[in-house]
Amino acid sequence: xxxxxxxxxxxGHDWLAALAGGDERVEILEIPxxxxxxxxxxxxxxxxxxxxNLAFPTxxxxxxxxxxxxxxxxxxxxRGTPVWENGAVTITSIAGVSPQPxxxxxxxxxxxxxxxxxxxxxxxxRRHWPTxxxxxxxxxxxxxxxxxxxxxxxGRIGRGIARSAxxxxxxxxxxxxxxxxxxxxxxxxxxxxxxxxxxxxxLSDADWVIVCVPGTPETMGLIGxxxxxxxxxxxxxVNVSRGGVxxxxxxxxxxxxxxxxxxxxxxxxxxxxxxDSPLWEDWRIILTQHISGLACxxxxxxxxxxxxNLARYLAGEPxxxxxxxxxxx
Numbered sequence: 182x183x184x185x186x187x188x189x190x191x192x193g194h195d196w197l198a199a200l201a202g203g204d205e206r207v208e209i210l211e212i213p214x215x216x217x218x219x220x221x222x223x224x225x226x227x228x229x230x231x232x233x234n235l236a237f238p239t240x241x242x243x244x245x246x247x248x249x250x251x252x253x254x255x256x257x258x259x260r261g262t263p264v265w266e267n268g269a270v271t272i273t274s275i276a277g278v279s280p281q282p283x284x285x286x287x288x289x290x291x292x293x294x295x296x297x298x299x300x301x302x303x304x305x306x307r308r309h310w311p312t313x314x315x316x317x318x319x320x321x322x323x324x325x326x327x328x329x330x331x332x333x334x335x336g337r338i339g340r341g342i343a344r345s346a347x348x349x350x351x352x353x354x355x356x357x358x359x360x361x362x363x364x365x366x367x368x369x370x371x372x373x374x375x376x377x378x379x380x381x382x383x384l385s386d387a388d389w390v391i392v393c394v395p396g397t398p399e400t401m402g403l404i405g406x407x408x409x410x411x412x413x414x415x416x417x418x419v420n421v422s423r424g425g426v427x428x429x430x431x432x433x434x435x436x437x438x439x440x441x442x443x444x445x446x447x448x449x450x451x452x453x454x455x456x457d458s459p460l461w462e463d464w465r466i467i468l469t470q471h472i473s474g475l476a477c478x479x480x481x482x483x484x485x486x487x488x489x490n491l492a493r494y495l496a497g498e499p500x501x502x503x504x505x506x507x508x509x510x
Contacts, residue, residue, distance in 0.1 A: 182206060183206060183207075183208055184206055184207050184208070184229050184230060184494070184495065185208050185210070185227045185228050185229050185230070185245075186200075186207060186208065186209045186210070186228070186229070186230040186231075186232070186491070187209075187210050187211075187212065187220075187224060187228045187230070187231050187232070187233075188209065188210070188211045188212075188231075188232040188233070189211075189212060189213060189214040189215075189220070189231065189232070189233040189234070189235075189236045190211075190213065190232060190233065190234060190252055191211070191213040192211065192480060192484075193211075196480060196484055197209045197211055199484060199488075200484055200487060200488055200491065202488070204495070206495060207491070207495070210224065212224065214233075214236045215234075215235045215236060216235065216236055217236045217237055217238035217239070217242060217243075217263075219236065220236060220238070222242070225238050225242045225243045225246075226242075226243070226244065226245070227245060228243050228245065228246055229245050229246060229247050229248070230246075230247070230248045230249075230250070230491070230494065231243075231246065231248070231249045231250065232250045232252065232487060233249060233250075233251070233252065234251065234252040234253060235258070237249070237259065237262040237263055237264040237265075238263060238264070239263040239267075240263065240267050240269070242263075246264075246267075246269075246270055247269065247270060247271065248270065248271045248272075248273070248494060248500070249264050249270055249271070249272050249273070250273050250275075250487055250490060251272065251273065251274045251275065251504075252275060252483065253274060253275065254274050254275055254276045254278065254279050254338070254474060255274065255395050255396055255423060255510060256272060256274060256395075256504045256509065256510055257395065257396030257397065257423055257509065259272060259504075260509065265506065271500060271503060272503070272504040272506075273490060273500050273501065273502045273503050273504065274502045274504060274510075275482075275483050275486055275502070276337060276502045277337060277486065277502065278474070278476060278479065278482045278483055278486060279338060279473075279474035279476065280337050280338045280340070280341030280342075281341060281476065282473065282474060282475060282476045282477075283338050283341065283342065283393070283421055283473050283474050284338070284341040284342045284344065284345040285345070286421065286447070286473040287342050287345070287346075287391055287393075287419050287421060287473075288342075288345045288346065288349070290417075290419045290445035290467060291325065291330075291346075291389050291417070291419070292325065293445075293467060294323065294417045294442075294443050294445070294467075295322050295323040295324075295325050296320075296322050296323075297319060297320045297321075297322065297323075298467070299443055299464055299465060299466075299467060300319045300320060301320070302464065303464045304319070306464075323388075324388075325349050325351065326349060326350045326351070327350060327351075327352070328351050328352070328388040328389065329351070329352045329353075329354070329386055329387050329388050329389070330343075330346050330351050330352065330353050330354070330387060330388065330389040330390075330391060331353075331354045331355075331356065331383045331384055331387035331389070331390050331391070332346075332353060332354070332355045332356065332391045332393065333356045333380065333383075333390065333391065333392045333393065333394055333403070333404070333422075334356070334357070334392060334393040334394030334395070334400075334422060335355030335356060335357040335372075335374055336357070336393075336395075338393045338421075339355055339357075339391075339393050340355075340367060340368075340369055340372075342391055342393065343355060343369040343372050344369050346389075347369060347370070347371055347372070351389070352371075353369070353371070353372045353373075354372070354373045354374075354375065354383045354387070355372055355373070355374040355375070356374075356375055356376070356377055356379070356380055356383050357374055357375075357376065357377070358376070358377055359376055360374055360375050360376030360377075360378075360379070361374070361376075377403075380403075380408065380411075381407070381408060381411035382411075384408055384411045384412050384416075385411050385412065385413060386413055387412065387413070387416055388413075388415075388416060388417065389416070389417055389418075389419065390404075390412065390416055390417070390418045390419070391418075391419045391421070392404055392418065392419070392420045392421065392422045392426060392427055393421050393422050394422045394423075394426055395422070395423065395509060395510035396422065396423030396424075396425065396426065396509075397508065397509035397510065398509070399509075400422070400423075400426050401425045401426060402425065402426070402428060403426050403427075404418075404420075404426060404427040404428065404431075404432075405427075405428040405431045406428070406431040406434070406435075409431055409432070409434070409435035409440055409441065410440070412435070412440055412441070413440075414439055414440055415439070415442045416440070416441055416442065417441065417442055417443045417444065417445075418432070418441055418443075418444045418445070419444070419445040420444070420445070420446050420447060420448055421447050421448065421473045421474075422448060423448055424448045424449045424450045424451065424452055425450050426448075427446075429449070429450055429460065432444060433459065433460075433463070436463070436465050436466075441465075442465070443465045443466070443467070444465065444466050444467070445466070445467040445468075445469075446460065446466060446467070446468055446469070447469045447470075447471055447472065447473040448471055449471075452471060453470075454468075454470075486501075486502070489501065490502070
């Protein structure tokens with residue numbers, strides 16, 4: 182039996198050869214594409230496994246398709262597509278690839294705010310060298326050790342962030358859907374975990390609010406005016422979840438009121454971020470372009486994960502990182 186595998190991502194010959202591992206049952210083809218209609222009809226008719234990000238064929242286009250491996254940790258962009266509606270197709274993610282780089286990103290933002298990098302960028306833009314008195318006012322660091330962090334979304338990524346934060350002796354509270362222990366057995370010492378019903382309470386004394394929930398109908402708008410009002414004055418927010426989880430207008434209002442002292446945003450309600458968005462020009466915001474999950478060895482990490490899942494698929498064993506359509510992740 183031949184299993185036809187199609188990658189719409191541009192990984193290259195060496196990556197594909199390593200993935201196949203000499204297994205004669207596997208035929209792998211790479212055709213870079215962002216939409217299913219960019220793929221040849223004859224290829225889609227025979228494909229059984231796809232590694233893709235955005236190319237989701239209908240069951241008529243790909244009648245033999247049984248498994249889609251996403252090139253993302255989240256699956257919010259798949260909801261409503263033909264693949265999502267096709268119950269014969271198993272969808273898996275690359276969850277587990279990004280917790281370390283995302284934890285590093287979050288701590289870079291925390292330390293950047295603590296050491297006043299937005300002020301440094303603002304002074305550089307003005308070509309202004311502050312006086313001694315201005316330097317003390319502009320650059321006196323915020324405390325990191327002993328500060329308090331609330332992580333909204335305490336899954337694998339949230340726990341990775343918690344481990345890094347605890348290394349700086351930051352007190353951590355995690356907020357999860359259920360508030361219970363995780364199924365992964367990798368609990369972080371010294372972290373209190375509460376349910377989403379206690380969100381505002383958990384936000385009330387946080388110096389650092391980290392948002393890393395998946396994008397689902399339940400999490401859209403999770404952080405809005407009510408939640409910002411619950412935060413203490415001078416808090417900082419880092420959003421590495423999905424656009425729409427944090428209300429951007431409410432965030433700007435919280436910055437203007439002083440409730441928030443700063444925000445680091447890696448995801449946005451509209452991506453690419455429109456050129457006329459006020460977020461571009463606001464010096465209180467550190468802005469990046471949905472890159473917090475990138476890893477220096479990204480291709481190797483995703484290849485190992487896909488390789489393991491492909492071996493499981495060939496052996497008829499359960500796949501890892503299967504998306505639960507009911508939960509959306």
